[in-house]
Amino acid sequence: MEFPSPLLQGKLLKRYKRFFADVELDGSVVVAHVPNTGSMKGCSTPGSECLLTPTSDPARKLRFTLEAVKTDQCWVGVNTSWPNKLGRELFENKMLPHWKRYDSCQPEIKINEHTRIDLALWSSQETEIKKWKQDDLKDKKPVHFVEIKNVTLKNEKKAQFPDAVTERGQKHIVELMELLHRGFTAELLFVIQRTDTVFFEPAEEIDPLYAQLLKEAAQKGLKVTAVVFEVSQEGIHFQKPLEVRL
Numbered sequence: 001m002e003f004p005s006p007l008l009q010g011k012l013l014k015r016y017k018r019f020f021a022d023v024e025l026d027g028s029v030v031v032a033h034v035p036n037t038g039s040m041k042g043c044s045t046p047g048s049e050c051l052l053t054p055t056s057d058p059a060r061k062l063r064f065t066l067e068a069v070k071t072d073q074c075w076v077g078v079n080t081s082w083p084n085k086l087g088r089e090l091f092e093n094k095m096l097p098h099w100k101r102y103d104s105c106q107p108e109i110k111i112n113e114h115t116r117i118d119l120a121l122w123s124s125q126e127t128e129i130k131k132w133k134q135d136d137l138k139d140k141k142p143v144h145f146v147e148i149k150n151v152t153l154k155n156e157k158k159a160q161f162p163d164a165v166t167e168r169g170q171k172h173i174v175e176l177m178e179l180l181h182r183g184f185t186a187e188l189l190f191v192i193q194r195t196d197t198v199f200f201e202p203a204e205e206i207d208p209l210y211a212q213l214l215k216e217a218a219q220k221g222l223k224v225t226a227v228v229f230e231v232s233q234e235g236i237h238f239q240k241p242l243e244v245r246l
Contacts (some may be wrong), residue, residue, distance in 0.1 A: 001089055002235040007051040007067055015044045021066050023050060032064040036081045039164040041075040043152050044068045051233060068231045075231040076152050077193025080237060083150045084118050086191055086229060095238055110134045115175055119146040144185045147172050151192040159197035161190055165207045173213040180221050187223040193231050199243040200226035215246045
């Protein structure tokens, strides 16, 4: 994924009220929107270099968005809106071998009154679905559901998720298990926007229930995939799959 223009580089002064950050940019202090509800543990240290996108939208109260923060070894992508787009890019470019059987993809699939799954994949040779609808859940069809999570946390050599207790994430795993029970296939895709880790595992010390649910779901057939993307001022590019340890 290429950015329309290179991102602006500044210095992170502080993050506060979750969605705001003071950033030194070209000798001035600007307030940037932080598109991340997590703790950003390990990648929000004051004084770190950071990358911003500007906006010319007059409706926006904040003119800048925080996209990445520099650690000792690499840029870490903190914008949680990018992973869904990157997942779609993985599909369109056939980057994951186990997705090559699918030729149809639809984002934001409503599976109940409260939840949308990030992607649904299927093969037009195996099903006559033109566009997935919630009513199709009533029938067992060869559809593969994918929930996508952004990973920024590093612990030694491990990429980990979550970086804070996530009841929403726990709920998503339970719902994925329900889809498995109905006869569908399902997957949890962890998009790691940093290049300095060697394997992925759930952050059991932060959210033990999430780790427990993830292991239980994997035993019931949930596919757990981790992929590494490299973040730069020019774009975000797929690097490789990463080993998963549960």
